[in-house]
Amino acid sequence: MSDALIFDFEEDKVRDECGIFGIYGPGRRVSRITYYGLHALQHRGQESAGIGVSNGKDIKVYKGMGLVTEVFNESILKELKGKIAVGHVRYSTTGSSSIINAQPMVFRYYWGMAAFAHNGNLVNSNELENKLGEKGAIFQSTSDTEIIANLIARCEEKDVLSAVKKVVSTLEGAYSLIIMTQDKLIAVRDSYGFRPLCLGDLDGSPVVASETCALNTVGAKFVRDIKPGEIVVIDENGIDSIFIENRERQGLCVFEYVYLARPDSNIDGKNVNLVRLELGRQLAKEAKIDADMVISVPDSGTSAAIGYAQEANLPYMPGLIKNRYVGRTFIQPTQKMRDLGVRLKLNPVREILNGKRVIMIDDSIVRGTTSRKIVQLVREAGAKEVHMMASSPPIKYPCYYGIDTSSREELIAAQKSIDEICMHIGADSLHYLSLEGLIKAVGLPKEKICVACFNGDYLTEIPQYHEKIF
Amino acid sequence: MSDALIFDFEEDKVRDECGIFGIYGPGRRVSRITYYGLHALQHRGQESAGIGVSNGKDIKVYKGMGLVTEVFNESILKELKGKIAVGHVRYSTTGSSSIINAQPMVFRYYWGMAAFAHNGNLVNSNELENKLGEKGAIFQSTSDTEIIANLIARCEEKDVLSAVKKVVSTLEGAYSLIIMTQDKLIAVRDSYGFRPLCLGDLDGSPVVASETCALNTVGAKFVRDIKPGEIVVIDENGIDSIFIENRERQGLCVFEYVYLARPDSNIDGKNVNLVRLELGRQLAKEAKIDADMVISVPDSGTSAAIGYAQEANLPYMPGLIKNRYVGRTFIQPTQKMRDLGVRLKLNPVREILNGKRVIMIDDSIVRGTTSRKIVQLVREAGAKEVHMMASSPPIKYPCYYGIDTSSREELIAAQKSIDEICMHIGADSLHYLSLEGLIKAVGLPKEKICVACFNGDYLTEIPQYHEKIF
Amino acid sequence: MSDALIFDFEEDKVRDECGIFGIYGPGRRVSRITYYGLHALQHRGQESAGIGVSNGKDIKVYKGMGLVTEVFNESILKELKGKIAVGHVRYSTTGSSSIINAQPMVFRYYWGMAAFAHNGNLVNSNELENKLGEKGAIFQSTSDTEIIANLIARCEEKDVLSAVKKVVSTLEGAYSLIIMTQDKLIAVRDSYGFRPLCLGDLDGSPVVASETCALNTVGAKFVRDIKPGEIVVIDENGIDSIFIENRERQGLCVFEYVYLARPDSNIDGKNVNLVRLELGRQLAKEAKIDADMVISVPDSGTSAAIGYAQEANLPYMPGLIKNRYVGRTFIQPTQKMRDLGVRLKLNPVREILNGKRVIMIDDSIVRGTTSRKIVQLVREAGAKEVHMMASSPPIKYPCYYGIDTSSREELIAAQKSIDEICMHIGADSLHYLSLEGLIKAVGLPKEKICVACFNGDYLTEIPQYHEKIF
């Protein structure tokens, strides 16, 4: 709507697609609690935010483009009264009409209403959509959620819960999902457990959320992770749990630890921050370099850099300063000013870097474009040597489970050798954490995590084409 | 979203639900032309506005809450490039999430995309929705449009046109409808012809619109009214026309002439303004009163008042002045100031009214609340006598064909005799135009117009209950 | 801020500069009353709106660009608590930073605070500004108000009232002015009485306003017009009145009757609507034409057209229909569509005009550009003859007293003879009301009104140059 071009410095990061939150809390201000919960999950999506509430009879929803704090105000929250709530944040894609894809999506069924909030990506969505389309289903959005909602409608089971159970067993891919009917809150985690989903308790009211940081923020106690393949049903009778299927091979996305999740969250029993520190320590064991200091690319590389520095017994120094105010409507530098580029967001501290041999740690390298610019910035600030390190292995394969990596053509590690990448980004040396080191640092059994973006070992069939029609 | 209460002086009017516009114009700026066309139809709906375009491959749509001039700007129009366009304006209802009901609605079918713009109301929507729901359809809006779109998807005809033809024959009620597929513009007018729909030509490009004023505004020539039961198909092969069914009894809504349409429009061969002048003349023949002048309740009663004055040979005087700036976000007077009421929008001219016997003409009386206040205003300004007249008969029955009259309980003429109404509004006398007079003034055969709101003679079965679920 | 060009159909009208309103009402919701008062004066200015309140100690002000209903909402009004209020509406000029010119302007003086709302234009502003500048005054706006405020600050009288009295006697030009100090409301009308200003009473609370329609709207009784040269002071001691000077020759702007004021207002004892009807009747006496009907250019020509029709015993017909929804952000037709021009706002009714000899009445003709287009529209709708008439004389001279006529070069009557104008606009004949007819219709003594724009007989010296510096 604005003629201002949006300049996104962080374009060279993988991006999560969503954060979800739900509460079953008669007598509580459920929309307000959801507001704070979504706010804690804001890092999982900044494009749109939405909250739906059920008062037992009706479901109301309010959604908008922008951050949680931009979309909602006091009077909107006041109008969203109910005993159950479900909320969603979604990341920023282009397209002026994308409000149509904002969640929660509310559907009127023959038997009543339901609101859906989904984090993940189905692998067989095209197939499912085509089947549904042949049978007369039509679609208003490009969201997998609409597919799931349609499947449930066509399931012959009359009881919602049975329908959900039956339908999800036909879905292939990642789906941490919260469904709110007029009187139930249903949370589903796919049988691979690709995306996190946890259960909490706010003084007796059950809460579900993508990450534990949302539980902490609203003052709820962590109860447990929802298990891969589990359907949790919350209603006036309490909490019940049923299982879709029990897989040996599971696949929590390891990138949740590397970059996506908030460091204060725990996922499947592991604290993200501790994992990141350990990634750095592991990296220090694998890649020993004679240097004067360790710096990080803030903020994503900071914990690993601290861990590295501790293990390597080198000083960790704040050598790059990030401008915290880059907003969603930043005006792009003109072609002539393009060399400003990264500097609008990151500034090196010459007094720290000048004449020094520097190890610089980022969580990952996707396309390499930003790394190249940062290496150059650090050199211009006087660094004698710049040793670039990533606290994860080279990303060689696209993700089909809800993460927006670039396409394979853009993944630098799919195209070039490490030496070539090192040359491309202009570093003195380049080191990636090994896949073994990564798994070791995470500390979960190998068969419980998905590392397909590093080794191509997808847990499901992958879509032959992954093109969206509209 | 705002805490400002909206004060709607015109609450005591019937309200149309929509205006629609479409153009098939390769090589033209179709979204811009649609913008001007919708602007000319703004009186048919002020809640939301939307324009969809097809470039032959993709359909893009942009919709928003508010007036056409508020929703669109240059850069939005520039992004809406295409060779076909369809637009819609919708009237103001309550509900924060009502963007979901804004049109055109775009649906992705198995065979491609289609955008729908609809003016009217189905009588059998609950029945159709229930049937669809049983077969697994789900609904995101409360709009009849979504029902029609779903029916088309489930129709076994593979060809869109055949499907449209088959589906519309199952619809009962009012539906002037424009459907844009990737390469066609299809206009449908229900077999009763409840709502107007006309065909124009803009230097070779076919245009369809709710009213001829939209043709004039964009510089198109009027070609003809689309006939009741006609489906007009426009594509690269030109204009084709097929018929659903040919009814003897048709039912153009007579209220289009009385109040809804713009006076400069022609509907089914009759100019609205001329009809309104004739309504006044007819009223003068029926209700002769010894008075000093004729005034109107502006703007809706003005043409009839002029006609009355001419016939009765009395001076027409501008005795009530309307504030033209009452916006959508007017702050409501507090309870204590409530007596300001109507005065914020209408002010009587004492110098004209003082000591005079006044005939005051409005187009209709719905609930009587506003009439009462205006009579009081005119008396306070010194009028010796106030003779209230309506240029239409008493409204005794609710409309099921796309007009928002109040419910039967609120229709004053459904509850009270004319004498009681006269007493209620405090007039010296009260006269309505007779139904015969109305029909005579309109000049169309009785069996071509719907006057059900006056005599309860509905053309279709009426819904047993007309409650919306959400 | 928007890239949308603003298309102003009414560019060919003279424009007033402001409307002002004030109330001294301890115990009342003075900001809310002022909101309604300004709303009634909205026709006098649509660029910006502002309200200032004094609680006896502090003065708070809120201003914004746009209509009264756009600038204010409930929560803003709630924050504007006080016992005295002053409000202002200003017309639309260009320039993104023009909020700096919005009124009321609040100034902190050595002795306290004061808010100013001004309607009019000083003739000696450049001279005064230069003098002040030489003595060290600086200016943030281009408004005369800032000049007046500075003069008061430099006046040696310590008492505000004496200062105001002394200062206003040095001002040359038009200034209907409301000054609110912390405990007083002071209303001043210049000694020529160029702009209207009246006094009302709202159940004991004095009210001042540009026009009586604002008194009516807020439910106040009209007390009297404030006299030319009068200063009315309202405070806890009641209402007092002092006089600047008593001129024989006064000069109420006659254009207030012709076009500017709302028809339901009374100014200096004359009802605007009655005057307009009389202008039409007078015109009928002066310009008799054999024709079939009288139509008006809505809305400004309507009352005169009705008067003309009555006097000439011809039918008045609604032959041109105005689109009431043209907003402030209308998107301009592209060059190619430019011929749409006037049609976006006015549509002729062919069924009324076709084959007819038409007298078309507008209140005035400024540049002739719009008249030309309308004549063409009416012809295209089939009118056999179009006789254009203006209910005022040819405008030949620019106004220096607060009205934005075009510059002399643009005033068509300053450049061409009536015959030439008639040819230019393409009418069959063209008639203006004579100056004598105008004065007669107004009914005020010749020496009480200003008709300088018609005859160049300015009441004051006129500025040698009238250029603003910034």
Add this chain to the structure above:
Amino acid sequence: MSDALIFDFEEDKVRDECGIFGIYGPGRRVSRITYYGLHALQHRGQESAGIGVSNGKDIKVYKGMGLVTEVFNESILKELKGKIAVGHVRYSTTGSSSIINAQPMVFRYYWGMAAFAHNGNLVNSNELENKLGEKGAIFQSTSDTEIIANLIARCEEKDVLSAVKKVVSTLEGAYSLIIMTQDKLIAVRDSYGFRPLCLGDLDGSPVVASETCALNTVGAKFVRDIKPGEIVVIDENGIDSIFIENRERQGLCVFEYVYLARPDSNIDGKNVNLVRLELGRQLAKEAKIDADMVISVPDSGTSAAIGYAQEANLPYMPGLIKNRYVGRTFIQPTQKMRDLGVRLKLNPVREILNGKRVIMIDDSIVRGTTSRKIVQLVREAGAKEVHMMASSPPIKYPCYYGIDTSSREELIAAQKSIDEICMHIGADSLHYLSLEGLIKAVGLPKEKICVACFNGDYLTEIPQYHEKIF
């Protein structure tokens, strides 16, 4: 304007009042460069942003409430064409009308126009304002800038530069000031040098800015700090420099190093980040505690915490995670949820803190309210001991030089002993850096910095009362 209460977690921080930026760059896109420069200075003020440009003849300005990225867009920048530009960011205060205080302020003088951007606070503003008021000056804002602008207007020197020189020698207090006339850019730093101001060079175009980070961001080279008491004049003849007076005792605000400035800036020869690391190291020398780890209150305590950890040979751990998305319109928790408080912005990492003896470092403690909550959070996360430390001495005295500390009554160190504060915030121990340690860490001679907020040793007379009238 919104009914949403604003929740400001960082209320317990001192706050700077402004950032300023200017460029003299014929042939360059000066407004765009200023946009990026202001963006780099956004931490110095988030209330309003403004940019003024001169094209040699006219000065245009655009200002708005909000962040730089919210106030400006492409089309606004495009309209701000010129060869000189000056920009300003201002911090957030309350008051709906505060746009009146936004800068740059533009004044029309007898001799031309000038735009002012000011960072600092005059100590003798009341005295100066009273003197000006007595002589007939009036004020529209509460900004010192308006006082300075008026003084210049009344100075008898006809030459702007002489006037500036003469006027600034009468000002007492802090004033880093940029004045743009139609053809000059004038930068002034007060003779104490309270606020930073530096000179840079962008490929030949002189640039001035509050901090060097703004130079880096726009790609300019640092030339030198502007000296206390220096007036730098930039015009077509190049750069000239004159001096107001040369004081022995100067007083750069030490809080610029402690908290206010961006860590990547250099001020008066010292890098802020290095100073902060050194503050931590110095603290480690003064306050040795037997602990397991050092954590910081992010982000303000982080550099000092890293320095402390290095010196104390303890691990620095990311034990508190900050939500980076708290926006300006965050909805405040209700009274019942108030205990959420700090948790909405900070979340402790139990897995890091549990069972540990923790040293927690913040840059300063102002009112102690937030420290108390954070200590509690850290304890709840399982920390066995919490040793709170501030990398600056106790703040006992208010600042009169442009920093918004709380009033003396609210400064906890002005009311309580260190032991009492420790008890109040619930820490196991509390240590402040000594004043000597602070000065040592900064590394500038004692007589060059102002530490009045710590020891009350003000460099100027202090105002007897510091109340603003409006």
